[in-house]
Amino acid sequence: MSMTEQQDDAETARGFSPVVxxxxxxxxxxxxxxxxxxxxxxxxxxxxxxxxxxxxxxFYPRLLWRQLVDIGYYSLPVVGMTALxxxxxxxxxxxxxxxxxxxEGAVATVVVLSVTRELAPVLAGLMVAGRIGASIAxxxxxxxxxxxxxxxxxxxxxxxxxLIAPRLIAGTLMLPVLVLIADVIGVYGGYIVGVYKxxxxxxxxxxxxxxxxxxxxxxxxxxxxxxFGFIVTLMGCYHGFNSQRxxxxxxxxxxxxxxxxxxxxxxxxxxxxxxxxxGK
Amino acid sequence: MAGAVKKLELKDVRKSFGAxxxxxxxxxxxxxxxxxVVIGGSGTGKSVMIKSVxxxxxxDSGSILVDGQETTKLKGKxxxxxxxxxxxxxxxxxxxxxxxxxxxxAFGLIQGKGVSRKDAYDLAIEKLRSVGLPSRVAKLLPAxxxxxxxxxxxxxxxxxxxxxxxxxxxxxxxxxxIMADVINDLIVETSKGLGATTLSITHDMHSARKIADNIxxxxxxEIIWHGKAADIDHSGNPYVDQFIKGSAEGPIKxxx
Ligand SMILES: Nc1ncnc2c1ncn2[C@@H]1O[C@H](COP(=O)(O)OP(=O)(O)OP(=O)(O)O)[C@@H](O)[C@H]1O
Ligand SMILES: [Mg+2]
Numbered sequence: 411m412s413m414t415e416q417q418d419d420a421e422t423a424r425g426f427s428p429v430v431x432x433x434x435x436x437x438x439x440x441x442x443x444x445x446x447x448x449x450x451x452x453x454x455x456x457x458x459x460x461x462x463x464x465x466x467x468x469f470y471p472r473l474l475w476r477q478l479v480d481i482g483y484y485s486l487p488v489v490g491m492t493a494l495x496x497x498x499x500x501x502x503x504x505x506x507x508x509x510x511x512x513x514e515g516a517v518a519t520v521v522v523l524s525v526t527r528e529l530a531p532v533l534a535g536l537m538v539a540g541r542i543g544a545s546i547a548x549x550x551x552x553x554x555x556x557x558x559x560x561x562x563x564x565x566x567x568x569x570x571x572x573l574i575a576p577r578l579i580a581g582t583l584m585l586p587v588l589v590l591i592a593d594v595i596g597v598y599g600g601y602i603v604g605v606y607k608x609x610x611x612x613x614x615x616x617x618x619x620x621x622x623x624x625x626x627x628x629x630x631x632x633x634x635x636x637x638f639g640f641i642v643t644l645m646g647c648y649h650g651f652n653s654q655r656x657x658x659x660x661x662x663x664x665x666x667x668x669x670x671x672x673x674x675x676x677x678x679x680x681x682x683x684x685x686x687x688x689g690k
Numbered sequence: 691m692a693g694a695v696k697k698l699e700l701k702d703v704r705k706s707f708g709a710x711x712x713x714x715x716x717x718x719x720x721x722x723x724x725x726x727v728v729i730g731g732s733g734t735g736k737s738v739m740i741k742s743v744x745x746x747x748x749x750d751s752g753s754i755l756v757d758g759q760e761t762t763k764l765k766g767k768x769x770x771x772x773x774x775x776x777x778x779x780x781x782x783x784x785x786x787x788x789x790x791x792x793x794x795x796a797f798g799l800i801q802g803k804g805v806s807r808k809d810a811y812d813l814a815i816e817k818l819r820s821v822g823l824p825s826r827v828a829k830l831l832p833a834x835x836x837x838x839x840x841x842x843x844x845x846x847x848x849x850x851x852x853x854x855x856x857x858x859x860x861x862x863x864x865x866x867x868i869m870a871d872v873i874n875d876l877i878v879e880t881s882k883g884l885g886a887t888t889l890s891i892t893h894d895m896h897s898a899r900k901i902a903d904n905i906x907x908x909x910x911x912e913i914i915w916h917g918k919a920a921d922i923d924h925s926g927n928p929y930v931d932q933f934i935k936g937s938a939e940g941p942i943k944x945x946x
Contacts, residue, residue: 468801549788557784560746564778565847566770566802 456648460578463570470576477580481542481643482587488541489534493592496529497521497599505608517608518618521600523627530592531585531631532679535638538585539671543646546577547667550650551660559651574651577643585639586632593628630686637682638675645671694721696758697887698743698855703752705738712738713749714911720904725881725888727898727919729933730908731942736891737781739908740857743889744776745769756855774802777853777886781860783840785832791818791843792828798851817846821876838869845873849880856881858890862897874900895934898922907933909942 504520550573553559562569597619604610646667653663699719705712712735720726730736741747743754745761754761761772785794793800795817796810805813815825821842832840841861848856861877862870874897881888892898898905899919906916907930915927922934932940 553786556782556787557780558786560741560744561778561780561784561786563746564744564773564776565798566773567797572801 453644453648456651457644459570460574460644460647463568464575464579466571468571470572473572473576474579477576478584481538481577481580481639482584485534485538485541485584485588486591488537489588489592490595492533492537493525493530493596494599496533497525497596497601498603500524500529500596501600501603501608505604514608515618517604518600518610518615519622521604522597522619522623525596525600526593526623526627526631528631528679528683530589530596531634531638532675534585534589534592534635535642535675535679536672538581538588538639539642539645539668539675542581543642543667543671544664546643546646547650547653547664548660550574550647551653551663554651554653555655555657555659569651574647577647578640581639581643582636583639585635585642589631589635590628593631626686630682633686634679634682637678641674641678642671645674696720697722697724697756698889699755700739700743701753701755703739703742703749703754705735705742705747705749712911713742715752716908716911716913718906718913718916720887720889722887723885724903725878725890725901726904726906727902728889728891728906728908728913729893729895729898730891731893731933731944734908735911736908737859740778740859740889740891744778744857745773770802774851775854777848777851777856779841779844779848779856779858779861781863783832783837783844785840785843785847787832790829790831791823791835794832794843795846795850797847803851813850814846817850818843820849820880821846822872838865838873841865841873842876845876845880849884849886852884854886856884856886856888858888858892858901860892860894861890862892862894867896870894870897871900877901893933895936 500521501517504517505514508514508516508520550559553573559569559573562572601612601615601619604615605612649663649667649670650660653659696719700716703713703716716735716739718726718728728736728739738747742749743756743761745764749762752762756772756775761769764772785791786797789797792811792814795814796805796807799805799810799813800807811828815828818825818828823839823842823846827835827839827843832843835843845861848858858877861873865873877888877890878901888901890898890901892901899922902919904916905919905922906913907927908914909929915925915930917925922930925931928941932942938944
C-alpha cells in the first residue's frame with residue numbers, strides 16, 4: 411500500500427516538475443523546429459532541381475506553349491474581373507477618405523499607385539494560386555498516384571524536365587503579362603467610377619493618373635508578379651509531386667498547394683516591397 | 691544451367707520504407723530470352739521489387755545486374771541507356787490521360803529515341819494492331835477505353851521501343867477470364883516475337899502457368915521457392931501448395 415502511494419507521489423511529482431516540463435517543452439519546440447527546417451530544406455532542394463532543369467536540355471516547347479496558354483490566357487477573365495472591381499472600389503474608398511480633408515484630387519494618383527505597385531500583383535497572384543496552383547497540384551498528384559510519373563521515367567523522360575520545368579517557366583513569365591493587363595483594367599475601373607460616379611472631368615482624371623506615375627512603380631509590380639508566378643507553380647508542382655497515395659492524398663496536395671502559395675505570396679510581398687523601398 | 695547467360699540478376703536486394711521492411715534480401719536471376727513469373731500475395735513487395743530494377747525505387751542494399759552490369763548506382767546518361775532496354779506494363783496501366791492513345795504508345799519513341807511524330811504515329815498504329823486494337827482508337831483518350839483495352843494499350847506501349855527486358859506487373863488483374871487469357875497469349879506472342887526476356891508478377895495462377903518458363907514465389911520480402919513452371923504442382927513447399935490451391939488453411943497467415 412505504502413509502496414504504491416510512494417510511486418503515485420513520485421509520478422505526481424514528476425508530472426509537475428518544472429525541470430521535466432521545461433525539458434519536454436524544449437524537445438517539442440526542437441522537434442517542431444527541425445520539422446520546419448526539414449520542410450524548408452526539401453522545398454529548397456526541389457526548387458533548385460526545378461530551376462536546374464529549366465535550363466538544361468531537352469526542352470519541351472509544345473508543353474511550354476500549353477502551359478503559357480493555360481496559365482496566361484485562361485487566367486485572364488479571373489484576373490481581369492478582380493482588377494476591374496478592385497480599381498472601382500479603390501476609387502470609391504479613397505474618395506471617401508480624401509474628401510474628409512478636401513484632397514479628392516489625389517484619388518486618381520492613389521488608384522494608379524496602389525494598383526500597379528501592390529494590388530494587381532498580389533491579387534493576381536492569389537487568384538492564380540487558387541486557379542493554377544490547385545490544378546497543377548491535382549494534375550501532377552494524380553499522375554503520381556496512378557504511377558504515370560513512374561511510367562515517364564521508364565520511357566526515358568525526366569519528370570522534372572517534362573512536368574515541372576514548363577510549369578515553372580510559364581508561371582514566372584506569364585504572371586507579369588497578366589499583371590500588366592490587370593494594371594490597365596484596374597486603373598480603368600477607377601476611371602469609370604471617378605468619371606461617371608464621382609463626377610471628375612475625364613481629362614483631369616487621366617492627367618492625374620499619369621502625373622506622378624513612374625516606370626519604377628509599374629516595373630516593381632511586374633517583378634513581384636514574376637516572383638509570385640514562380641511561387642504558385644512551384645508549390646503546385648511540389649505538393650503534387652510529393653502527393654500521398656489515394657484520392658485523399660491528391661486532395662490534401664491541392665489544398666496545401668493553394669494555402670502555402672497564398673501565404674508565401676503575402677510573405678514574399680512584404681520582403682519584395684521592402685527591397686524596392688530600400689532601393690529608392 | 692551453369693553456362694546459361696544471365697540477363698537479369700538480383701542479389702540480396704533489400705528495401706524498407708521506415709519500419710516497413712518490404713524486401714528482405716531478394717535473390718533471383720533470369721536467363722536471356724526466358725520468362726520468369728514471380729507469384730505472391732498482396733503487399734509482399736512484388737511491385738517494389740520490379741520498381742527497384744527499374745530504378746524508380748532505390749534499394750537500401752544489394753545489387754541488381756543487367757547483362758552482368760551493376761545498375762543500382764547508375765545515374766544520368768548511363769541510367770537512360772539502361773532504361774532503353776526496359777519495357778514496363780504497370781499494374782494500373784499508368785497511361786498518360788492527357789495524351790491520345792497513339793501518343794501513349796509512341797511516347798518512348800518520340801521522347802527517348804527522337805523518332806519524328808509522323809513516323810511514330812505509323813509505328814504506334816502498327817503496335818496497336820499487334821495487340822489487337824483497331825486504328826480508330828488511336829485518336830481517343832485513355833479514359834474512353836475499357837479496362838481490357840487499356841491493358842492492351844499499356845502492353846503496346848511496353849513493347850513499342852523493342853525492349854530487351856519486359857516487366858509485367860499483374861497484367862491480368864481486373865479482367866474477365868477470357869480477356870485475361872487473350873492478354874496472356876499476347877504477352878507470350880509479343881515477347882517471343884521480340885526475343886525478349888520477361889519478368890512478370892501475378893497472383894493469377896492460370897496466367898503464371900501460361901506465361902512462365904520459371905516460377906518463383908515471394909513471401910514476406912524473400913524468395914522462398916523457385917523452379918521450373920512444370921514443377922510448381924509438386925514443389926514440396928507448403929507455402930507454394932497453399933498459394934496455388936488458394937486455401938486459407940496453411941502456413942501463410944493473412945494479417946487482417
Ligand atoms: N513508395 C512507397 N512508400 C511507402 N511504402 C510503400 C511504397 N511502395 C510500396 N510500399 C509498401 O510496400 C509494401 C509492398 O508493396 P507492393 O506494392 O510491392 O506490394 P505488391 O506485392 O505489389 O502487392 P499487390 O499484389 O497488392 O500489388 C506495402 O506494404 C506498401 O505499403
Ligand atoms: Mg503490386
